[in-house]
Amino acid sequence: MSAAKPPLLEVRGVSKYFGNVIALKDISLGVNAGEVTCVLGDNGAGKSSFIKILSGVHGHDEGEFLVEGEEVRFKSPRDARELGIATVFQDLATVPLMSVWRNFFLGSEPTVGKGPLRRIDVKRAQRTMREEMQKMGIDVRDADQPVGTLSGGERQAVAIARAVFFGAKVLILDEPTSALGVKQSGVVLRYVVQARERGLGVIFITHNPHHAYPVGDRFVVLNRGRLLGDWRRGEIGRDELVKMMSGGAELDQLTHELESQLEAPG
Amino acid sequence: MTEADGGGSPAAAVTAPGAPAPEPVADERLANIGLPARLMRRPEVGSLLGALVICAFFWITTDVFGTLDGIANWTDVASTLGIMAVAVALLMIGGEFDLSAGVMTGTTGLLMGLLTTEWGLSMWPAILLTFLFAAGVGFVNGYMVVKTKLPSFIVTLATFFVLQGVNLGVTKAITGTVRVAGLGDVPGYDSASGLFSSTFWAPHNFRISVVWWIAIAALATWVLARTRAGNWIFAVGGDANASRNVGVPVARVKIALFMTTAIAAALVGIMIALRLSSVQAGQGVGEEFTYIIAAVVGGCLLTGGYGSAIGASLGALIVGMAFIGIQFSGWNTDWRFLFLGVILLLAVLVNNLVRHRAEGARR
Numbered sequence: 001m002s003a004a005k006p007p008l009l010e011v012r013g014v015s016k017y018f019g020n021v022i023a024l025k026d027i028s029l030g031v032n033a034g035e036v037t038c039v040l041g042d043n044g045a046g047k048s049s050f051i052k053i054l055s056g057v058h059g060h061d062e063g064e065f066l067v068e069g070e071e072v073r074f075k076s077p078r079d080a081r082e083l084g085i086a087t088v089f090q091d092l093a094t095v096p097l098m099s100v101w102r103n104f105f106l107g108s109e110p111t112v113g114k115g116p117l118r119r120i121d122v123k124r125a126q127r128t129m130r131e132e133m134q135k136m137g138i139d140v141r142d143a144d145q146p147v148g149t150l151s152g153g154e155r156q157a158v159a160i161a162r163a164v165f166f167g168a169k170v171l172i173l174d175e176p177t178s179a180l181g182v183k184q185s186g187v188v189l190r191y192v193v194q195a196r197e198r199g200l201g202v203i204f205i206t207h208n209p210h211h212a213y214p215v216g217d218r219f220v221v222l223n224r225g226r227l228l229g230d231w232r233r234g235e236i237g238r239d240e241l242v243k244m245m246s247g248g249a250e251l252d253q254l255t256h257e258l259e260s261q262l263e264a265p266g
Numbered sequence: 267m268t269e270a271d272g273g274g275s276p277a278a279a280v281t282a283p284g285a286p287a288p289e290p291v292a293d294e295r296l297a298n299i300g301l302p303a304r305l306m307r308r309p310e311v312g313s314l315l316g317a318l319v320i321c322a323f324f325w326i327t328t329d330v331f332g333t334l335d336g337i338a339n340w341t342d343v344a345s346t347l348g349i350m351a352v353a354v355a356l357l358m359i360g361g362e363f364d365l366s367a368g369v370m371t372g373t374t375g376l377l378m379g380l381l382t383t384e385w386g387l388s389m390w391p392a393i394l395l396t397f398l399f400a401a402g403v404g405f406v407n408g409y410m411v412v413k414t415k416l417p418s419f420i421v422t423l424a425t426f427f428v429l430q431g432v433n434l435g436v437t438k439a440i441t442g443t444v445r446v447a448g449l450g451d452v453p454g455y456d457s458a459s460g461l462f463s464s465t466f467w468a469p470h471n472f473r474i475s476v477v478w479w480i481a482i483a484a485l486a487t488w489v490l491a492r493t494r495a496g497n498w499i500f501a502v503g504g505d506a507n508a509s510r511n512v513g514v515p516v517a518r519v520k521i522a523l524f525m526t527t528a529i530a531a532a533l534v535g536i537m538i539a540l541r542l543s544s545v546q547a548g549q550g551v552g553e554e555f556t557y558i559i560a561a562v563v564g565g566c567l568l569t570g571g572y573g574s575a576i577g578a579s580l581g582a583l584i585v586g587m588a589f590i591g592i593q594f595s596g597w598n599t600d601w602r603f604l605f606l607g608v609i610l611l612l613a614v615l616v617n618n619l620v621r622h623r624a625e626g627a628r629r
Contacts, residue, residue, distance in 0.1 A: 078513055089511055095504035097571040097621070098497075106501050107513035109494045119492040144307075162512075 006069030007032050008201040009054070009085065009170045014063035016049050023049040024225045026063070031170060031201040036192060038212035039205045040245050041222035047205050050222065051174050054203065055087035056080030086163035087172040090179065093159035096148030100140055103147045104129040104162050132161045136191055152180045153187035160191050164198065171195050172203045177211045189215050209241045221245055309565025310577030312616045316563065316609065317580050317587070324591030331587075331594050334470040344586025345475040346534045348579045350553070351560035352479075352486045353530035355578035358561050359490070360523045361503030361570030362411060362418040366403070366425035367531050368553030373429045374400050374535035375545035376437055379446030389454030397532050403429075404528030408521030418524075430551060437547040447544035455540070462533075463541040475537050479579070482530070486575035499523065504571030559606055560585050563613040567621055584609065 007030035016024040024046045031037050041047045052058040053065070056074030065072055067083050074080045077087065094103045101122075110121045110128075126143040133140045136157050147155055156176050163171055173192065177185040192215050195202050206212050212219060219236060221228040221244045229236075229244055236244075305311055324331040331340070350367060357364055374396050381392035407425055411418045437444055449455060462478075465471040490496035498519045501509040506516050531550075539545045562568065563584055564577030588605050 077511065081513065087511070089508075093508055093511065095501050095508050095571065097504045097567075098500050102497055102500070106497060106509065109497055111494065118494075119488075120494060120497065122492070146307075 006066070008068060009203075010064075010066040010069075011054075011060075012064040012066070014053065014060045014065065016053060016058060017061050022225050024053070024060075027222075027227050028063075029220055029227075029230070031203055033169070033201050034196055034199050035217040036196050036202045036204055036215050037218045037220065038216035039203060039220050039222065040207065040209055040212055040241070042207055042245060044224070045222040046225040047207070047222055048174075049225075051087065051172055051203075051205055054080075055085065055172055081166075081168075084167055084169035085172065086166065086168035086170070087174065088156065088159040088163060088176065090175040094147045094155050097146055099144045100133075100147055100150070100158060101126045101129040101143040103158055104132070104165075108166060128165070132165045133157070136161050136194060151184060151187075153184035156180075156188050157191050160195060164195060164200065168200060170201045170203065172205070174205050175207070176204070177206060177208060185211055207245070209238065209245050213238045213241060307620075309572060309574045309617075309620065310580055311565075312613065312620075313564045313577050313580035313584060316613075317584050320584055320587050320591065324587060324594065328591065328594040331591055334467075336590070336594065338467075338470045338472045340586045340590035341476045341583075342473040342586075343589050344583045345473055345479040346537060347556060347560060347585055348479040348582035349475070349482050349530055349534055350527075350557040351564065351578040351582040352483050352575045353527045354554075354557040355561040355564060355566050355573050355575055356486060356490070356499060357523045357527050358558070358566040358568070359503045359570060359573045360499045360520055361506065362520060362523065363422060363558070364407065364524060364527045365419065365422040365554050366407065366429055367422075367527050367557055368550040368555070369426050369429045369433065370400065370403065370528055370531035370550065371535035371538065371553065372433050372545065372547065372549030372551065373403075374532040375539035375549055376433055376446055376547065378536055378539055379449055379545045380436070380440060382452040383446060383448045384440055389449075389452050389458040392452075393458060393536060396536060397529060400528040400532035401525050404525035405521060407528065408524030411524070412517040412520055426554070433549075434547045444547040445544055446547075449539060449545075450543035455543075458536075459540040462537045478533070478537075479582075483575050483579040490575060495519070495522075500571055502570075556585060556606065559610045559613075562617065563609055565613075565617060565620070567617055568614070569621075572621065581613075 010030040012028050014024060014027045015022070027046075027050065029037070029039075039047060039050060049058065053060050056077040056079050059073060059075070065074075067085070072079075072083065080087070095106065098106070102125075105120075105125050105128075110124050111118050112121045113119050129143060130140055138154060138157055147158060150158070156173075160171065160173070176188050176192070180188060189211060192202055192204055196215075196217075204212060204215065217233050219229075219231045219233075219241060221230075221241070231241075328336075330336040350371070354364065354367055377399055378392045378396045381387045381395060382389060387395070403425070407418075407422055410416070410421045414421065434444065437446060462474065464474045466474060466477075488496075490499065498509070498514045501514050502516045502519045510516050535545075535550070538549065560581035561573065561578045562581070564574065564579065564581030566573030566578065585606065588609075589599070589602050592602050592605070593599055
C-alpha cells in the first residue's frame, strides 16, 4: 500500500490484561482506507477484547494506538466516534420498537428551533434516512416502520448506513453475519463491500472464514489472545484460512487424537 | 416472510470487487400499509375504543353521567389520576417503574402541610420547597436504580415503604394525629388554591386540575413525538445497550424520568391538600397501581420502549369514568376493583398482540 499516508487506524504491540488473564498480547495491525480487514478467531481468541479496545470501550495496557498517524487514548466510545471510528455491535445496534428514521438519527437527531421550542426536524430526518438507505440499495417506503419488522440483514444495514452518514472513516463490524441465514449474510456482505467502495476502512470481525474470504483484502487471525498471522488477499487460500482459524497445528493434533480414540478398542 | 431479499443476488456475488450498487428494490411487504394498519400501530387505539364503549354505556344507563355536572365529576377523578398516569407512562416507556408514586402524593401534601401549619412558612415558599423535595426523592430513586442496576420495581418498593412509614410516623409525632389540617388559614392559601385547586364554569364546577391534566398530556405528547428527549426516552426503554452504543445518556434520561414522576406526584399532592385544606397520613397509598393500570390500559408496554401520553390519559379517563359511573349506577363502589383488574388483563392481552406486530416475528 502507499506508504505516504499513514493508515487510518493502527495498533502497534497492543496488550490487554484483565487481572492476571492475558486477553491480548502484542497485537499489531494497520487499517487503510478502502480496505476490508477481516479479524478472525474462534471463541475466546480475543476478538471481542480487540474490538472493545478499537471502539474505545476498554483502554489498552501496553502498546500504541494511532489514528491517522496520531497517538490516541480513548476514554469512551464517544471519543472513538469523534475521530470517525464507528462500531456496529451485533444485535445491539438498533432499538426494535422504534421507527427506522428514529433509529437512524438516535443520539444525533437533527433539530430546528431554539430553546424550549427546539424540536426534531422530522421531515429532514426521514428524507435523509431514505436517501442514505437508498445508497445501500434499500427502499424504505415507510419511514415510521419499526426497525424490528426489518430483516436481520436490513437492521445491520440501518446501523451501517447510520455510521457512514455520521462520518465514519473506520467501520468496525462485530460479527455482523453470525446470527443470520445464508442469504441474509450475503446481503450484509454486500454492504461491507459497499462501505469499502465508498472509501471506508472496514474491520470485519467474524468467526466464519467463509464470510470473510470473499470480501477481505487482508486477513488477521487471532488465537488465544495472540496474533497468529496476517495475510494479504491472495497470500492465503480459503482452506488454509479455515485451518489457521481453528488453531492450525492444534486441529491436526485434535484430528489425530480423535482418530486414535475412535480406533482404540472399548 | 422469513427472508427479506434486498436484491436477489446470492452471497457469491460480493466476491466481485467494485460490484455496482444494487438497484433499490421495493419490498413487497411494505407496499400496502393503509390507514387501518397505520392506526393499529398507534398505542392508544385500544384505550380510545375502550373509553368510547364505557362512556356510551354509562351515558345511556344513568341519567347524570352525560350531564355537564356528571362530566365535571368524572373528569375531576380522571384529572389527578391522568397527571400521574402521564408521568408514569413516560417512566414506563423509559423502561422503569415507580411504586412510590402513589405514596409520594401523600408525602408531598404532608410536607407542605407541616411546613405551613407547624413551621410557619407561607404557602408559596412551602410549595417551592415541596417541589424541590420531590425532585430530590425522584433523583435518589433514579440514582439508585441506575447505580445498583437493580430492578426499579424493588428499589421503589423500598422507597414506597420508607415513605409510608415516614408519613405516619412523622405526622403522628408532630401533630399527635394522623392528619395535618388547617391549611386554609395559611397566608397565600387563596392564590395557591386558585392555581391548583379552584373550579371553573359554574354551576357545573369543573376542576382546574382538568386543565393541568390536558396541558401536561399535550406537553408530554409533544416531548415524546418531537424532541430529542422523547426519542431518548423511547430508546432507553426499548434497548438501553443499543442506546448507549449510539451515545444516548441512558443514566441521565432515566434519572430525569424518576424526577419527573416525583414532581408530578408533588403537583397532585399539593392539589389534593389545597382542595381539602388538610392531608391524611395514608393519602395516596395504593394509588401507584392505579397509575400503572391507566398507563398500561393506554398502551404502555410493561417491558418499556412503547406507549403514549395520550393513551395514558385515555386510560385515566376510563378509570375515572368507571369509578363515577359505578357510583351513578348505584352499585357498590367496591366493584371498581374488579373492574380495574378486568381492564388491566384485557389491556395487557391487547398490548402483547401489538408488540408482536411491531417487533416482527423475526426477533
